[in-house]
Amino acid sequence: MSKPDNRKDNVAHLQNAVQDTIENYREAENYLNEYSDEISSSEKEQILQKNNRRKNSISSFREEIKDEANHQQD
Known part of the structure; x- marks a missing residue:
């Protein structure tokens, strides 16, 4: 059985990558x-x-951070 998609810490991981x-x-x-x-x-x-x-x-990471942040607000 696969794990559910947990995206809660994606923004933090992306910010660390940046x-x-x-x-x-x-x-x-x-x-x-x-x-x-x-x-x-x-x-x-x-x-x-x-x-x-x-x-x-860096540019791509920042775009992805925006997307993730918007997704978390939904």
Whole structure:
């Protein structure tokens, strides 16, 4: 028998994911600022691409948080 869909803490989980992703984004930015002269151009590009994906994820998480918050109000 499957468990019922319990969405009560989805917003909290999503908010934690946003915070973690923002932290990772900032760490990568700091790393680039600190070591950009010492790393290869391909490594820089990989970090920049990953941070672009992180930005997209943050945006998606925030949209999902809005959806979940609206769902909980229903």
